Amino acid sequence: MWILESQRSAYVLGVFPEGGLQHLWWGPRLTDPSDYPTPGAHPEHQAGGINAGFVPEEYPAWGGMRFTNPCLKLTYADGGRDLPLGYRDHRITGDALAVALADPYEPYGLSVTLHYQIVWAHDLVVRWAEITNGGTAPLDLEVALSAAWNLPPDRYALWHLHGQWGAETQIEQQVLAVSATVTLESRRGQTSHVANPFFALGAAGRVEEEQGRVWFGALAWSGNWRIAVQSTPAWTQITGGISDFDFRWRLAPGESFHTPPFVGGYANDGLGGASRRLHRYQREEVLPSSGRWQPVLYNSWEATTFHVTPEEQMVLAKRAAALGVELFVVDDGWFGTRDNSHRGLGDWFPSPTKFPQGLGPLIAGVQDLGMDFGLWVEPEMVNPDSDLYRAHPDWILHFPHRTPSQHRNQWVLNFARDDVRAYILEILDGLLTQNPIAFIKWDHNRPFSEPGWPDAPAIHQREVWVRHVLGVYEILDRLRALHPGVIFETCAGGGGRVDLGILARTDQAWASDNTDPFDRLRIQEGFTAAYAPRAMVSWVTRSPTWAHGRHVSLDFRFHVSMAGTLGIGDDIRNWSPEEMRRAAELVALYKEIRPLVQGGDLYRIRSPREGSETALCYVAEDRSAAVVFVYQHHTGPLHPARSIVSVRIPGLDPSAHYRVSAERVRLFGGASLHDRPVSGSALAEVGLCVEGLDADYASAIVQLHRI
Numbered sequence: 001m002w003i004l005e006s007q008r009s010a011y012v013l014g015v016f017p018e019g020g021l022q023h024l025w026w027g028p029r030l031t032d033p034s035d036y037p038t039p040g041a042h043p044e045h046q047a048g049g050i051n052a053g054f055v056p057e058e059y060p061a062w063g064g065m066r067f068t069n070p071c072l073k074l075t076y077a078d079g080g081r082d083l084p085l086g087y088r089d090h091r092i093t094g095d096a097l098a099v100a101l102a103d104p105y106e107p108y109g110l111s112v113t114l115h116y117q118i119v120w121a122h123d124l125v126v127r128w129a130e131i132t133n134g135g136t137a138p139l140d141l142e143v144a145l146s147a148a149w150n151l152p153p154d155r156y157a158l159w160h161l162h163g164q165w166g167a168e169t170q171i172e173q174q175v176l177a178v179s180a181t182v183t184l185e186s187r188r189g190q191t192s193h194v195a196n197p198f199f200a201l202g203a204a205g206r207v208e209e210e211q212g213r214v215w216f217g218a219l220a221w222s223g224n225w226r227i228a229v230q231s232t233p234a235w236t237q238i239t240g241g242i243s244d245f246d247f248r249w250r251l252a253p254g255e256s257f258h259t260p261p262f263v264g265g266y267a268n269d270g271l272g273g274a275s276r277r278l279h280r281y282q283r284e285e286v287l288p289s290s291g292r293w294q295p296v297l298y299n300s301w302e303a304t305t306f307h308v309t310p311e312e313q314m315v316l317a318k319r320a321a322a323l324g325v326e327l328f329v330v331d332d333g334w335f336g337t338r339d340n341s342h343r344g345l346g347d348w349f350p351s352p353t354k355f356p357q358g359l360g361p362l363i364a365g366v367q368d369l370g371m372d373f374g375l376w377v378e379p380e381m382v383n384p385d386s387d388l389y390r391a392h393p394d395w396i397l398h399f400p401h402r403t404p405s406q407h408r409n410q411w412v413l414n415f416a417r418d419d420v421r422a423y424i425l426e427i428l429d430g431l432l433t434q435n436p437i438a439f440i441k442w443d444h445n446r447p448f449s450e451p452g453w454p455d456a457p458a459i460h461q462r463e464v465w466v467r468h469v470l471g472v473y474e475i476l477d478r479l480r481a482l483h484p485g486v487i488f489e490t491c492a493g494g495g496g497r498v499d500l501g502i503l504a505r506t507d508q509a510w511a512s513d514n515t516d517p518f519d520r521l522r523i524q525e526g527f528t529a530a531y532a533p534r535a536m537v538s539w540v541t542r543s544p545t546w547a548h549g550r551h552v553s554l555d556f557r558f559h560v561s562m563a564g565t566l567g568i569g570d571d572i573r574n575w576s577p578e579e580m581r582r583a584a585e586l587v588a589l590y591k592e593i594r595p596l597v598q599g600g601d602l603y604r605i606r607s608p609r610e611g612s613e614t615a616l617c618y619v620a621e622d623r624s625a626a627v628v629f630v631y632q633h634h635t636g637p638l639h640p641a642r643s644i645v646s647v648r649i650p651g652l653d654p655s656a657h658y659r660v661s662a663e664r665v666r667l668f669g670g671a672s673l674h675d676r677p678v679s680g681s682a683l684a685e686v687g688l689c690v691e692g693l694d695a696d697y698a699s700a701i702v703q704l705h706r707i
C-alpha cells in the first residue's frame with residue numbers, strides 16, 4: 001500500500017489480494033494515516049458475483065469480468081486479448097512512485113509501469129503509463145490511456161469546457177446521471193475548439209467558486225483525446241488519455257509506448273481553488289520559463305491581413321512603439337506568394353515581391369524602435385498552390401484513390417514522416433538563425449481529415465494520429481533548444497490547441513479569434529478555469545468588432561485584455577491622438593500590474609455568465625498586493641445604485657492593511673478609501689463599492705498594496 005501525500009491531499013493505492021492494483025483513496029489528507037482505506041474486497045465496491053464489473057482499479061486493463069471503460073486493451077500475436085495485470089515491483093524516487101504490473105503469462109512479456117509524481121505544494125498527482133513489450137512477438141495496442149481516477153460514491157456535477165471557433169472554452173456544468181457515461185473528446189487531430197481535455201467534479205449543489213470539495217484534472221495531449229466520466233452507484237471513474245478512436249499501435253518486441261501525462265488534483269476550496277492549483281503548477285513546472293514576464297505585443301493581422309509590406313508594417317510599428325508595445329508581430333501574409341488564403345502555405349521564405357531585401361530591414365527598423373520582432377507561421381499546413389506541395393504531393397495526409405478535403409484551402413502535412421519533420425526543422429531553424437526573431441506564433445488552422453499515411457506499412461498507418469503530435473512536440477523542443485531566447489505562441493484558428501502538452505513547449509496561447517470584449521470575458525473565464533492567465537493572450541481590437549455590433553469603450557477593451565497577457569490587434573493607424581494617449585497610459589498601467597496578472601493567484605469574484613457584472617482579482621502569492629478588475633456589462637434601471645458595483649475581495653491577508661489606489665472606491669456602507677487604509681478582513685467580508693460605472697461597458701481597475 002502506498003500513501004502519496006501532498007500538502008493538503010492524499011492519493012492512496014495498494015495491491016489487491018488477487019494481485020491487481022487497487023485504488024483506495026483520493027481526497028483530503030487525513031491526520032492519522034492508519035485511517036485510509038486498505039486493500040481488500042469491500043462490499044461497497046461490488047467486487048464479485050453478479051454485480052461484478054466495477055472494482056476501483058488504478059489502471060483497468062480489459063479482460064475478465066470487467067465492463068467499465070478500460071485504460072488498456074490489446075491483441076497479442078496469437079489473438080489473445082484478455083489481460084489480467086498483476087503487481088510485479090515498484091520504485092520510489094523522491095516524490096515519484098513507479099509501480100510495475102505484468103501479464104502473469106511470462107512468454108507474452110507484457111509489462112505496464114504506472115508513474116505517479118506528486119506535486120506537493122499544489123495537491124496534484126501527475127500520472128502516466130509506460131507499456132512495454134518484453135516478449136518475442138509484436139502486439140497491437142487498441143486502447144492505451146494515461147490513467148483512471150476514482151472518486152468515492154456521490155451525486156456529482158461535472159464542469160467542463162466546450163465551444164466552437166470564436167467561442168472557445170465556455171464553461172458547462174451538468175449533473176451526472178447514475179450509470180451514464182459522459183464522454184469529452186476530440187477526433188480532429190488537434191485538441192479542438194469543441195472540447196478541452198479538462199474536467200472538474202464535485203458533489204452536485206455543494207460546490208461553489210470558493211467553496212466545496214473538487215476533484216479535477218487536465219491531460220497533456222494535443223491530438224485526439226478522450227476523457228470519459230462514468231458514474232455507478234458504487235463509484236465514479238474518470239478515464240482519459242489519447243483517444244482510442246481509429247487508434248492502433250504496433251508494439252514490436254523490446255518497444256515501449258509512453259502515454260501522455262494526466263494531471264489530477266483535489267481542492268477543498270471550490271472551483272477557484274482547483275484553478276489556482278493548476279495555474280501555479282503551470283507557472284512553476286509546465287510553461288517554459290523565459291525568466292521575464294510575457295511582453296506586451298502588437299499583432300498586425302487585423303490591421304493589414306494578407307497585405308503585408310515593410311513600409312506599412314513600419315508605420316504600424318512606430319505607432320505601436322509610441323504606445324509602449326514591447327514585441328511587434330507580423331502575422332500571416334509575409335511569405336511565398338501568400339496574398340490570400342489560397343496560396344503560399346508551406347513556402348516559408350519572405351515574399352520576393354513584398355520583401356525584396358528579405359526581412360532584415362523591417363526587423364532592424366522594429367528593433368531600432370526598441371521592440372522585439374515576431375513572426376507567424378503555420379508549419380503543419382500547405383496550400384495546394386504552393387511550391388512545397390508541388391514538390392512533395394505525397395507529404396500530406398491522404399488516403400489512396402481519394403482527394404483529401406480542403407479546409408481554408410489547405411491540407412495537413414504528415415508530421416509522422418521523417419522527411420517532413422527534417423524539412424520543416426531545417427526551414428524554421430534557418431529562419432531563426434538568419435534573422436533576429438524573438439517570437440513565433442505557431443498556428444494550425446484546420447483539423448485533420450482523411451488521415452492516411454499510404455507510404456507506411458498498413459499495420460502502422462493509424463499511428464499517424466499520435467506520431468504527428470509527437471512530431472510537432474519534437475520540432476518545438478528542438479527549436480527551443482537551438483534558439484532558447486525565442487518565445488512561442490500556440491494558436492489553432494484561435495484557441496483550438498490549448499492543453500498542458502502544447503503549453504509545456506509554448507509560452508502563451510491565442511485564446512480565440514473573437515476579440516469582442518464581452519464575449520471574451522466568457523472565453524477568458526473558461527480558459528482560466530484550467531490554464532494560467534499568463535498563458536492567455538488577449539488583443540485590444542476595434543469597436544465594434546467583426547463579431548458583433550457592440551460599441552465598447554477603449555478602457556473596457558483594454559481592461560478585458562489586461563486580465564491576461566496584453567496585446568493590441570487593432571489598426572492603430574486610425575487611432576486618434578486621444579486614443580493613442582489613453583492607450584499608452586493603459587499599457588503603462590498594465591506593466592505596473594503585470595507581475596500580479598501573470599504571476600499572482602486569480603480569484604473569479606463574479607462570473608460573466610450571471611448577472612450584469614464580472615469581477616476578478618489577482619493576488620500576489622505573498623498577498624502583498626492585489627489588482628481588482630470590475631466590468632459593468634449593462635447598467636440596471638434608473639436606481640441611484642445602478643452605477644455602483646460592490647465586490648468582496650478574497651485571498652488577501654485578513655490581518656494586514658491595504659492602501660487602495662483608485663479614487664471613487666468606498667468600503668460598502670462606509671467612507672471613501674482614498675488615503676485611508678483598510679484591512680484585508682474588511683475587504684473580504686464587507687467589500688468594496690466601485691462607483692462611477694454609469695454606462696454600459698464601463699469598467700475599473702483597483703490596485704491594493706499592503707502597508
Ligand code: GLA
Nearest residue numbers: 301331332491492493494513
Ligand atoms: C488564424 C489565427 C489568426 C490569424 C490568422 C492568419 O485564424 O487565429 O489570429 O493568425 O489565422 O491567417
